[in-house]
Amino acid sequence: MECKPVVVLSRCINKEAVRYNGGIVQDDFAQKLEKYVDYITVCPEVDIGMPVPRPTVILAKIDNSIRMIEPTSKTDYTEKLEEFSKSFLNSLKEVDGFLLKAKSPSCGVSDTKLYQKDLKHTIGKTDGIFARISKEIYPYLPVEDEGRLHDFWIRQNFLTKIFAYADFRHFKKSASHIKDLIKFHQRYKYLLMLYSPSNLKQMGRLIANWDSLGFEKTVQEYESLFKKTFSKNPTINAHINVLQHIYGHFSDLLKTGEKRQFNTLLHKLKNDRIYLTVILEFVRNFVYRFEDEYLASQKYLNPYPEELQTV
Template identity: 40%
Template sequence: MEKICMPQVVVSRCLGFSACRYNGQTIPDKFVNKLKDYVEYTTVCPEVEIGLGIPRDPIRLVSEKDEIFLYQPASGKEYSKEMTDYSLNFLNSLKDVDGFILKGRSPSCGIKDVKVYIGKEKAVGSTKGAGLFASEVMKKYPYLAIEEEGRLTNFRIREHFLTKVYIMFKLRQVKESKSMAELVKFQSDNKYLLMAYHQREQKLLGRIVANHDKKPFEEIIDEYRDHLGNAFARLPRYTNYINALMHIFGYFSDNLSSKEKEFVLGTFDKYREGKAPLSVPLNLLRSYVIKYEQGYLLEQSIWAPYPEDLVDISDSGKADNS
């Protein structure tokens, strides 16, 4: 299978790459900087690319007559068409992409909490929405990992983002191989990770891979990709993860003493109650998988869905509802 070296991630240029913010500044980001050794970045600053200078008068999203515009109060100009045209051209130019890290609250790049002013007047109310560039990203790539740098300070959101980036990267490798055998192996290796995220989609993905209708690979892989995106659309529930862990536990539980079983199940309870990170029950189960030489289980991606050097349990405490 053709080797693709690293995941491809599009990142807002102002996040430590260039002083291109409206005020002429840059915003170094710890996670973005750490990730640079593990992914290949493509940087983007939509506002500069549509001709706005550095520094520049701020732009904002404005809602009028059920439409949202990109508006610059100082000049009275609208830049909606320029931004939309640039966004479409840029996204269409991307050959490969596995995820996006965009600047939060930006009228171009913010994905969910951007202030949308009601009308162009100064003292008006506002709602929340997505930046114009980010909106086009989410339309074109609904199945990819797309996040704001601020939300990635939350451990669970960051873990979910990395998991999704790497599983989509690996699926892209399968697509490059044009091999049904590789897709079958991908489904097998990710069985318990998929179960931990979305059991219904896991079963549906299995049926897609079975391919009883003998569809061509090109059709199967795109259908599979879309449903894989659905499976990883949200952070996994604790109960779903425990269900997957219980299935793994069943492979060797008969070999354990009652005290050992009690201890293992106790780590599941602590994880469920938020008293222990997922790594505690995972590493315990992994040790038993190694001990009892469960080769099939050792190949499962659930143990390390992304490079372990990227594990960082620091947490901003920001909400992880996605």
């Protein structure tokens, strides 16, 4: 049985009415995801002692530092929030990603308003303080908010990463021989190729020369590369490259019309005229038809539960 991803969730999303106005955020995706993950909830503002409801706080750039301030009283909560964030995040034993509240001065991801020193005029947008520190402490983990996850590609990458990280955690607990790592690596071949072909080759060399490091050290080095590989988001062209590699496994078995249809779907994907899920389903059909066990095991074709493909 695969290990469930552990996701830090803003407590105001479906859980408790802890927003500044005493409200709660209803989010369908976060609710659907709960069946497949274990949530750890947090509300940084309430957890540092702020009441519900509470005066609005904002982020302001003051003397080259971003501060969290309540404009009316001028109360500065920055140090208290930073101290809590570091303590909370460093106490997490297992975590695979973050699903936080959009536009929040503590939890927003790239979309929180940033004010000038006068606390009245905006100068741009930034991360909330808790979100920023989450990225600093866990640089390879996906940190997103519920607003950004409405975007198909952002959601696709978020889900792919949290389930891959959870899978590796589960693997580490049970692996005892290099053959276990080889099997794991084989399942992730095309997913790793999607994110970084060069890292895929480096990981292959690491496994091939495992005896020079020993099994435990090899797993440690592999984990570092595994997490580093998923740190960036793949392009459409990267998906097309992987799909063409997979297609090469069974292209000789296809009829002319089927080959033409595959190339047509690739062209539509490149021009953003179909969803990735359409061509993945097309490819999976041939994998099952030709009973290709190697391709059927590939995480690229099933990176996370099918039920999460649509919100």
